[in-house]
Amino acid sequence: MSLPLLLIILVTLGAAALAMALRNLIHSALLLIASWAGVAAFFLWAGAEFVAFAQVLVYVGAVSMIVLFAVLLTRRSRADLAVAPDSLGRAFSGFLAGGAVFGVLVGGVLSSPLPGSKAVEPTVSVRDIGTQLMGPNAVALLVVGVILTVALLGAVVLAATEPKPDQGQAQEGGR
């Protein structure tokens, strides 16, 4: 058991748990960036450098910015940043369900015989990844490109459509 791995686990899990427990949305988002960076550090530790850089670029760079913008766009005043406390029953049932899933998962992992740790670390160079992506996995790459294009266009359409004013008035009158 290596010390760097334990440190990475501690930082990642601590940041994630604190982010899910805090009231302030901005603090939650910033702590989640730390957690994603911890996951990237785990990828580096495991020897998957390319994936670690992709994680840093996509999560630490892009998704965090989207989240921060969404937090800032969906508030009216400074007081809105602090989320009102949720009901105790909801939190309790969430903990119960999550704890049960965690127990089942850890029990399953610990009781299953897994292949022992390999002595040699698999080495994958960027050239290998490129040939794999362009050769046997070219169709998957194209499909992912199409999915990204369609999803981003859909996101723009969803977020940019203004409700028509007459509809809004009819809605106000209807209530």
Added chain:
Amino acid sequence: MNLDPLHLCLIFSSALFCIGLIGTLARSNTILVLLGIELMLNAANLNFIAFWRYGPSPVPATGVLFVLFSIAVAAAEAAVGLALVIAIYRHQKNVRLQEANHLKG
């Protein structure tokens, strides 16, 4: 206690998954729920890399490719989810999930 590195990695990813699950179930702010889902996706990526590192695999790059595709799909999911959050906010000036209970009008 003597754990294999693979066991430790799998327990790590289970813990991250459950933190995301608890956040998703226990919080009622839409943005926090989305962030919990992102945490669960990250836990799945951790599993891919752990099995790629320690498990037997015929093609050496399989786990890495899986994680790359998974990150791409997760990015698309985050963009659509946060656009939905903005659409809900514009509709009812609120992002609490309990109040998003009508589809039309």
